[in-house]
Amino acid sequence: MKHSEGLKGTDIVEIEKVQRETHDTVSLYFTHHDDAKTGQFYMVWIPGLDEVPMSISAIEEDGRRSVTVKDVGEATHALCTMKAGEQIGIRGPFGKGYTLVGKRVLLVGGGSGMASLIVAAREYARVGKDVTLCIGARTKEDLLFGEQAGIKVEVSTDDGSAGFHGFVTDLAERLLNEDDYDMIVTCGPEIMMKKMLDIASAREIKYEASLERLMKCGIGVCDACAIGGYRVCKGGPVFPDTILLKIDEFGERRRDAAGRVVKL
Amino acid sequence: MSDLSVNIVGPRMKNPLMLASGILDETGESMLMAVKKGAGAVVTKSVGLEANEGHRNPTAFEIGDGLGLLNAMGLPNPGINDYEREVKIALTGGVPVIGSVFGRDGKDFSYLAGKMEDYGASAVELNLSCPHAKGVGMDIGADPEEVGIIVSAVSSAVSIPVFAKLTPNVPNIADIALSAVKAGAEGVVAINTLKGMIISPETGLPVLGNRLGGLSGPAILPVGVRSVFEIKQRFMKEEVNAVIIGVGGISSAHDALQYIMAGADALQIGSVMRWKGAAVFGEIASGISDFMDREGYSTIKDMVGIAQEAKK
Ligand SMILES: Cc1cc2nc3c(=O)[nH]c(=O)nc-3n(C[C@H](O)[C@H](O)[C@H](O)COP(=O)(O)OP(=O)(O)OC[C@H]3O[C@@H](n4cnc5c(N)ncnc54)[C@H](O)[C@@H]3O)c2cc1C
Numbered sequence: 001m002k003h004s005e006g007l008k009g010t011d012i013v014e015i016e017k018v019q020r021e022t023h024d025t026v027s028l029y030f031t032h033h034d035d036a037k038t039g040q041f042y043m044v045w046i047p048g049l050d051e052v053p054m055s056i057s058a059i060e061e062d063g064r065r066s067v068t069v070k071d072v073g074e075a076t077h078a079l080c081t082m083k084a085g086e087q088i089g090i091r092g093p094f095g096k097g098y099t100l101v102g103k104r105v106l107l108v109g110g111g112s113g114m115a116s117l118i119v120a121a122r123e124y125a126r127v128g129k130d131v132t133l134c135i136g137a138r139t140k141e142d143l144l145f146g147e148q149a150g151i152k153v154e155v156s157t158d159d160g161s162a163g164f165h166g167f168v169t170d171l172a173e174r175l176l177n178e179d180d181y182d183m184i185v186t187c188g189p190e191i192m193m194k195k196m197l198d199i200a201s202a203r204e205i206k207y208e209a210s211l212e213r214l215m216k217c218g219i220g221v222c223d224a225c226a227i228g229g230y231r232v233c234k235g236g237p238v239f240p241d242t243i244l245l246k247i248d249e250f251g252e253r254r255r256d257a258a259g260r261v262v263k264l
Numbered sequence: 265m266s267d268l269s270v271n272i273v274g275p276r277m278k279n280p281l282m283l284a285s286g287i288l289d290e291t292g293e294s295m296l297m298a299v300k301k302g303a304g305a306v307v308t309k310s311v312g313l314e315a316n317e318g319h320r321n322p323t324a325f326e327i328g329d330g331l332g333l334l335n336a337m338g339l340p341n342p343g344i345n346d347y348e349r350e351v352k353i354a355l356t357g358g359v360p361v362i363g364s365v366f367g368r369d370g371k372d373f374s375y376l377a378g379k380m381e382d383y384g385a386s387a388v389e390l391n392l393s394c395p396h397a398k399g400v401g402m403d404i405g406a407d408p409e410e411v412g413i414i415v416s417a418v419s420s421a422v423s424i425p426v427f428a429k430l431t432p433n434v435p436n437i438a439d440i441a442l443s444a445v446k447a448g449a450e451g452v453v454a455i456n457t458l459k460g461m462i463i464s465p466e467t468g469l470p471v472l473g474n475r476l477g478g479l480s481g482p483a484i485l486p487v488g489v490r491s492v493f494e495i496k497q498r499f500m501k502e503e504v505n506a507v508i509i510g511v512g513g514i515s516s517a518h519d520a521l522q523y524i525m526a527g528a529d530a531l532q533i534g535s536v537m538r539w540k541g542a543a544v545f546g547e548i549a550s551g552i553s554d555f556m557d558r559e560g561y562s563t564i565k566d567m568v569g570i571a572q573e574a575k576k
């Protein structure tokens with residue numbers, strides 16, 4: 001924002017629409033005129049409570065945006081119970097998004113990671129690439145974005161209540177055995193993303209992943225989201241295989257809010 | 265050829281540019297990144313006795329398209345015991361590591377400084393200036409007498425150089441600087457952030473989780489340059505020979521030279537990395553070097569404080 005428009009900390013927007021996605025996940029729609037790219041995120045302020053990083057789950061040319069929030073704690077619960085007409089603050093878009101390279105692309109997602117991955121899937125499909133989206137969930141009820149126009153979707157559940165019975169990484173390996181892919185893109189639990197990195201490098205397929213770390217400033221100064229000398233907020237959240245293969249804490253360790261090293 | 269090296273923290277620094285405390289230095293790996301990009305020394309995040317999660321988000325944001333940052337991180341840190349790992353990693357970069365510490369009194373500070381010395385720090389920086397944490401920082405660093413007591417305790421507890429980092433949120437920064445140096449500090453670091461607040465009119469609420477924060481970045485450069493000028497002036501008047509490290513709003517060689525000419529022997533770089541990344545170290549170092557070659561200065565010392573002698 002320009003100085004002449006006044007100095008602000010965050011852009012206040014009104015929630016225009018609330019859409020329930022699953023029993024614990026909600027999409028909030030609002031308008032924010034910016035140059036958001038696939039895979040970037042906002043810092044979303046719940047006035048007076050907290051501010052949390054959220055992937056941008058829809059990017060329309062007219063400035064319509066959404067974030068898709070899974071209720072896991074105090075801040076996300078507040079967001080999930082908001083109604084149209086209420087206000088939130090938006091900072092961003094921040095971070096480096098997906099490269100969108102590759103012609104035959106396998107996207108592998110799970111949990112709230114789908115909020116970020118779905119935009120990449122739609123964008124690959126829009127430009128005519130061959131996209132297969134693998135979605136992992138605990139049960140049928142947890143499945144996020146299970147049906148998408150123009151995209152082949154494969155589903156796995158831990159309990160077998162829908163699709164493949166087992167881990168999404170096993171489903172992905174099965175697909176990789178059946179067909180040729182030249183790009184793997186993943187966002188979800190880090191253990192899953194690490195497994196996919198191993199699979200991709202064994203098969204020599206290009207790979208990128210969108211990471212999560214505890215985030216504070218969102219703009220690359222405070223070091224809270226540090227991983228191997230990079231900041232997830234600025235160097236990422238999307239990182240290529242070439243960098244992730246060199247970071248030994250990926251899939252192993254993270255930092256808590258005080259900066260202590262903890263096991264994932 | 266101009267010589268950028270300076271000798272102020274024990275081991276010689278290849279250039280006068282240090283990574284400032286609290287920006288990209290909570291983890292050892294991030295400090296290494298700054299070293300790789302050309303920092304002559306790194307200052308650690310300010311570390312206290314216990315692990316501290318800091319304030320609630322929002323903890324930092326940009327204002328006015330590159331004008332500055334407002335932050336109230338609340339001194340998050342893993343605590344001195346867990347911090348050994350980070351210092352050891354930073355030391356592998358081969359440049360001096362300065363341990364920044366914060367506490368409530370001389371006893372806390374001495375203990376923390378001793379730990380930093382044990383871990384291999386070349387010097388310690390006492391955070392007497394954070395504007396948004398209760399009972400520490402500028403709560404104790406705004407009083408020249410209290411600063412003197414703390415510095416004197418630390419100076420007798422460690423054998424590495426001690427630097428006092430000062431707050432600009434006072435009418436008498438030069439008094440505090442003088443008190444620190446007379447109590448045994450090798451020098452002072454000026455300035456920490458300026459107290460500030462941003463309110464969102466739509467909600468009627470201050471935006472920072474802590475409501476009050478500290479302003480940094482380009483907007484504060486004139487305040488920092490003025491502070492260093494006043495401190496140098498006082499040191500010259502009292503014939504005190506002490507180091508001044510200038511920090512606050514430096515984004516370019518042009519900015520850095522202003523601090524040097526006001527009286528700074530070395531500089532710290534923080535917020536600008538929001539916009540230019542750690543590559544700014546290399547950019548500023550070569551900019552200073554070009555300026556010196558062009559203007560015929562051979563060492564940094566040749567430029568230190570020259571604005572003091574200018575006619576009014
Ligand atoms: C770049 C990025 C994009 C994200 N995108 C989405 C998204 O699109 N949808 C979504 O539902 N979630 C997303 N998250 C995760 C989301 O930010 C956290 O779930 C949220 O901050 C938790 O806040 P809370 O107060 O509700 O929970 P808390 O009670 O604070 O914590 C609940 C859980 O969330 C984790 N967590 C807490 N704070 C953060 C934080 N600042 N960053 C990451 N994890 C945290 C905790 O470790 C804990 O496991 C994203 C995170 C990052 C870093």
Ligand SMILES: Cc1cc2nc3c(=O)[nH]c(=O)nc-3n(C[C@H](O)[C@H](O)[C@H](O)COP(=O)(O)O)c2cc1C
Nearest residue numbers: 284285286310335391455456480481512513534535
């Ligand atoms: C996010 C952030 C965190 C900071 N944390 C500390 C800290 O822990 N200790 C400290 O002495 N100064 C801290 N500072 C102050 C800086 O070291 C520096 O004095 C100030 O930001 C002015 O320099 P700059 O404009 O180059 O950033 C912090 C500043 C910022 C922006």
